Amino acid sequence: MSPLHATISNKADSGAASRAADVWHGQSRRVRVQEVGMRDGLQIEQAFVPTAEKIALVDALSAAGLRKIEVTAFVSPKAIPSLRDAEEVFRGITKAPGCTYSALVPNVRGAERAIAAGADELNLVMSVTETHNLANLRMLREQSFAGLRQVIDTVGGAVSVSVSLSCCFGCPMEGDVSPGQVFDWVQRFADLGVVGISLCDTTGMAYPSQVHGMASEARRRWPEIDFTLHFHNTRGMGLANILAGLDAGVRHFDAALGGLGGCPYAPGASGNVCTEEVVHALQLMGYDTGIDLQALLDAAARLPALIGHDMPGQLVKAGPRWKTHPPPADLAEIRQRALEK
Numbered sequence: 001m002s003p004l005h006a007t008i009s010n011k012a013d014s015g016a017a018s019r020a021a022d023v024w025h026g027q028s029r030r031v032r033v034q035e036v037g038m039r040d041g042l043q044i045e046q047a048f049v050p051t052a053e054k055i056a057l058v059d060a061l062s063a064a065g066l067r068k069i070e071v072t073a074f075v076s077p078k079a080i081p082s083l084r085d086a087e088e089v090f091r092g093i094t095k096a097p098g099c100t101y102s103a104l105v106p107n108v109r110g111a112e113r114a115i116a117a118g119a120d121e122l123n124l125v126m127s128v129t130e131t132h133n134l135a136n137l138r139m140l141r142e143q144s145f146a147g148l149r150q151v152i153d154t155v156g157g158a159v160s161v162s163v164s165l166s167c168c169f170g171c172p173m174e175g176d177v178s179p180g181q182v183f184d185w186v187q188r189f190a191d192l193g194v195v196g197i198s199l200c201d202t203t204g205m206a207y208p209s210q211v212h213g214m215a216s217e218a219r220r221r222w223p224e225i226d227f228t229l230h231f232h233n234t235r236g237m238g239l240a241n242i243l244a245g246l247d248a249g250v251r252h253f254d255a256a257l258g259g260l261g262g263c264p265y266a267p268g269a270s271g272n273v274c275t276e277e278v279v280h281a282l283q284l285m286g287y288d289t290g291i292d293l294q295a296l297l298d299a300a301a302r303l304p305a306l307i308g309h310d311m312p313g314q315l316v317k318a319g320p321r322w323k324t325h326p327p328p329a330d331l332a333e334i335r336q337r338a339l340e341k
Contacts, residue, residue, distance in 0.1 A: 028251070029286060029287050029288050030251065030287070030288045030289075030290075031246070031251050031252075031253065031282055031287045031288065031289050032067055032068065032251060032252045032253070032289075033066070033253055033255050033275060033278055033279055033282070033289050033291060034066070034067075034068040034069070034070070034228065034252060034253065034254050034255070035061050035066050035068070035069045035070065035254075035255065035256070035257060035275055036070045036230070036254045036255065036256050036261075036272060037255075037256030037257040037258065037260040037261065037272065037275065038054065038057060038058055038061075038069065038070060038071055038072060038257075039070040039071065039072050039073050039083065039103070039104055040070065040254075040256060040260070040261050040272060041256040041257070041258075041260025041261040041271060041272065042054070042082050042083065042260065042307075043073060043080050043082055043083055044082075044261065044262050044263075045082055045260075045307045046082075046308075047082075047306070047307045047308045048081065048082055048084075049082070049306050049307065050306075051085040051088050051089055051092065052092075053302075053306055054072075054085070054089045055089055055092040055093050057257070057299060057302070058071055058089070058093045058101075059093055059094050060295065060298070060299040061257070061296075061299060062093070062094065062095070062096040062099055063096070063292075063295060064291055064292045064295035064296050064299065065289075065290045065291040065292050065295070066099060066291060067098060067099050067100065067290065068099065068100045068102060068121075069099060069100070069101055069102065070102045070103065070104065070123060070254075071086075071089060071090055071093065071101050071102065071103055071119070072085075072086040072089050072090065072103055072104075073086065073103060073104035073105070073106075073110075074086050074087075074103055074104070074105050074106075074110035074111075074113040074114045074117075074119075075104070075105075075106055075110060086103070086113070086114075086117065087113065087116075087117045090103070090114075090117035090118050090119060091117055091118065095118075100120045100121050100160070101118070101119060101120045101121070102119065102120065102121040102122070102123050102162070103117075103119040103121070103122060103123065104122075104123045104124075104125060105122045105123070105124065105151065106124075106125070106137075106147070107147055107150075107151065108147075108150055108151055108154050111151045111154065111155055114159075115155075115158060115159055119159060120159060120160065121159060121160040121161070121162060121196075122151065122155065122159055122160070122161050122162070123162050123163075123164055123198075124148045124151060124152075124161060124162070124163045124164070125137075125163075125164045125166060126141060126144035126145065126148060126163075126165065126166065126185075127141065127144075127165070127166040127167045127171075127202070128141075128165050128166065128167055128168055128177060128181055128182050128185050129141075129166075129167045129171040129173070129174045129177060129181075130174075131171060131173040131174050132166060132167045132171050132172070132173060132174070132202070133166075135173065136166065141185075145185075145188065148163070148189075149192060152192050152193070152194065160196065161194060161196070162194070162196035162197065162198065162228075163189045163194050163196070163197050163198070164197075164198040164200050164230065165182065165185055165186070165197065165198065165199060165200060166200045166202040167200070167202050167203070168182045168199040168200055168201065168202075168214070169199075169201040169205050169206035169207075169210060169211065169214070170201070170203070170205030170206065171203075171205075172202075172203045172205070172263070179213070179214050179217060182199065182214065183217075183218070183221065186218065186221075186222065186225070190222055190224075190225060194225075195224060195225050195226060196225070196226050196228070197225055197226075197227055197228070198227070198228040198229070198230045198254065199214065199215070199218065199227060199228070199229055199230065200230040200254075201229075201230060201231045201232055201241065202230075202232065202263055203232060203234060203263045204231070204232035204233060204234020204235050204237070204238070204270070205234075205235070206231060206237065206241050207237055207240075207241070208237065208240050208241055208243070208244035209244070211229070211241045211244040211245050211248070212244040212245070212247055212248045215227065215229065215244070215245050215248035215249070215250050216248040216249070219248065219249050219250070226252060227250055227252065228250075228252040228253065228254060229241070229242065229245040229250050229252070229253050229254070230253075230254040230272070231253075231254070231272070231273045232261065232262075232263070232270065232271065232272055232273070233259065233270055233271065233272070233273050233274070233312065234270050238272075238273035238274075239273060239277065239278065239281055242273065242278060242281075246287075253273075253278065254272065254273075255272060255273045255274060255275040255278045255279075256271055256272035256273070256274065256275060257274075257275045257276070257296065257299060257300050257303065257313075258271075258274060258275075258276075258300040258303045258311035258312070258313045258316070259271040259272060259273070259274035259277070259311055259312035259313040260272060260303070260307075260311070270312050271312050274300075274312065274313035274314075274315070275296060275300075276293065276296040276297055276300050276313060276315045276316065277313055277314070277315050279291050279293050279296060280293055280315055280320055280321075284321065293320060297315065297316055297319075297320075300313060300315075300316050301316050
């Protein structure tokens with residue numbers, strides 16, 4: 001629990017709570033954009049990105065000012081062959097001070113591998129809907145929860161643990177998902193002491209008013225939890241959903257370099273919201289991300305050659321809005337002709 005949240009949760013100290021609220025208000029323009037492309041993006045790619053290139057990309061993201069990077073997943077190489085070099089990548093990166101290097105782990109064995117390789121945080125994943133959990137993880141939700149609880153108990157505070165709940169805003173097979181269903185799972189993990197929970201729009205079904213309502217209520221019920229919102233841009237509403245989350249007070253958002261990613265259980269689904277586009281928009285709106293946008297663009301420009309196809313992100317192609325272009329070479333002649341009309 002952060003000092004701020006610990007102070008807010010101490011209802012007996014109203015003065016401390018007031019001061020904490022002032023601190024939160026004073027930091028309200030600071031937004032943490034968290035990179036998930038190296039795991040959530042690369043895991044569905046057919047091309048195997050060489051280990052050295054993965055390391056170089058993570059280092060480039062660190063140098064750009066990212067403060068949380070999901071580096072890889074410690075899973076079976078048969079399940080996700082594109083991430084079969086998890087140990088080598090983690091041991092090869094240069095960690096930047098102040099940046100958290102996270103890894104997805106499915107079970108205790110994965111957690112042990114991640115900790116041995118140097119992960120700062122473990123990301124545990126399950127779906128809030130039974131059908132998606134079965135399709136994605138081959139387990140019932142209760143089986144997944146039991147396994148993740150075992151990881152939390154085994155780790156015992158050796159590293160931070162966060163939980164990503166899939167399909168919070170809709171399931172591609174079950175349709176609408178009620179906030180109550182989502183909040184039941186949030187409560188179960190909160191009861192285990194988890195203080196970092198991501199509400200994930202796994203297949204791009206979220207819409208702004210839904211996001212605002214769910215995020216606002218989640219923050220009201222669990223002020224001690226740091227909520228992250230994770231959106232896909234499948235239906236073109238990713239950035240609008242981020243703005244709705246911002247308005248609800250959320251300040252942590254996942255994104256993927258170049259818009260990498262997708263979901264095998266949502267045919268035609270595009271990737272995650274694009275890191276460089278999110279940073280570009282937030283900076284234009286006066287938010288402080290602490291990220292060097294040009295460094296992000298340089299890193300994103302390397303992706304097509306590595307994965308063998310174009311990226312959804314448009315900012316690399318168009319450039320930021322302040323990028324200008326030279327006028328036509330014959331502008332003086334055009335001006336003169338216009339004056340003579």
